[in-house]
Amino acid sequence: MTAAPPAPVRAIPRPPAPSGPLAQLHRDIRRCTACPLAATRRHACPGEGPERAAVMVVGEAPGYDEDRAGRPFVGRAGQLLTELMEGAGLSRSRVYIANTVRCLPPKTGGSAEPPQEAVEACRMFLEREIALVRPAVLVALGRAALRALVSPKLAISDAHGRAYTRDGRWVYPMYHPSYLLRNGNDPALRRAFEDDMAGLGRLLRVHAATLRPRWSLEAIAWLYRSAPTPHTPNAHSRATTWHVLERFALPQVDGATITWDIRGVHEMFRTPSAIQELLRRYVGRPVRLDLTNSSLRRGVRATILAGTT
Numbered sequence: 001m002t003a004a005p006p007a008p009v010r011a012i013p014r015p016p017a018p019s020g021p022l023a024q025l026h027r028d029i030r031r032c033t034a035c036p037l038a039a040t041r042r043h044a045c046p047g048e049g050p051e052r053a054a055v056m057v058v059g060e061a062p063g064y065d066e067d068r069a070g071r072p073f074v075g076r077a078g079q080l081l082t083e084l085m086e087g088a089g090l091s092r093s094r095v096y097i098a099n100t101v102r103c104l105p106p107k108t109g110g111s112a113e114p115p116q117e118a119v120e121a122c123r124m125f126l127e128r129e130i131a132l133v134r135p136a137v138l139v140a141l142g143r144a145a146l147r148a149l150v151s152p153k154l155a156i157s158d159a160h161g162r163a164y165t166r167d168g169r170w171v172y173p174m175y176h177p178s179y180l181l182r183n184g185n186d187p188a189l190r191r192a193f194e195d196d197m198a199g200l201g202r203l204l205r206v207h208a209a210t211l212r213p214r215w216s217l218e219a220i221a222w223l224y225r226s227a228p229t230p231h232t233p234n235a236h237s238r239a240t241t242w243h244v245l246e247r248f249a250l251p252q253v254d255g256a257t258i259t260w261d262i263r264g265v266h267e268m269f270r271t272p273s274a275i276q277e278l279l280r281r282y283v284g285r286p287v288r289l290d291l292t293n294s295s296l297r298r299g300v301r302a303t304i305l306a307g308t309t
């Protein structure tokens, strides 16, 4: 029996063209010849989406369809990404989508991972695009984006679905959707993708709810693993408030020292950079996290630094 042919790729609507500095950046990317990929590409692919977006997705590099269209994530992986985002209530039209490298890399030994030389040469475009779009959350799709945005030491299999920070912005790694495609849309892997997408929603809510020092009940509800969500009918009742505050320890400030029992905090926030950012938000000042005698499983201690945010 022959395998059924893959479903045709659905056209992804083109968002409005950018203006001003973002339009200039896109022209610079289309004309760029800074690395050897310029010689073999058909079209360079700048990012696309709203000029200001709360979420910016950063993938690895254009594929065959993207190279022909000059647009990111318009092939099968892009279609799957769009489907997964929309399944989690996040419309593609509200997300800015870009890649670590903007030109199609040649296939080496079956892999199309961009060469390090191209990643380094293209980094300037990614940094300029982040500075212009100013997202609250950068979603790092796959290994190349994770390395470029967080650390070359992290593995995507460990980091996916967890929150990190970079220059005061959240970074949220996820598997690249092409990984799911290569694995035949495996149901267990798809569930992991869907869980990570749900985690992105939680991260956006925690971001919004912790922007001001002294968190609201809503912030606590989203930050802790099993607190009632603010949408439960009695979430704002006095009884629920006491229940949440008794059950989940908030950071304790004593002079310049802040300690926090984080046993109830959702696993996705238990990275040093996420905990440090949350503590900075809680006290409204920069903090230095000291993990020497602490544990990201139990409690942490930090020093509140002088100055304001």
Ligand code: SF4
Residues within 6 Å of the ligand: 029, 032, 033, 034, 035, 036, 037, 038, 044, 101, 102, 103, 118, 121, 122
């Ligand atoms: S991959 Fe980036 S740096 Fe290299 S030619 Fe394309 S746009 Fe320029």
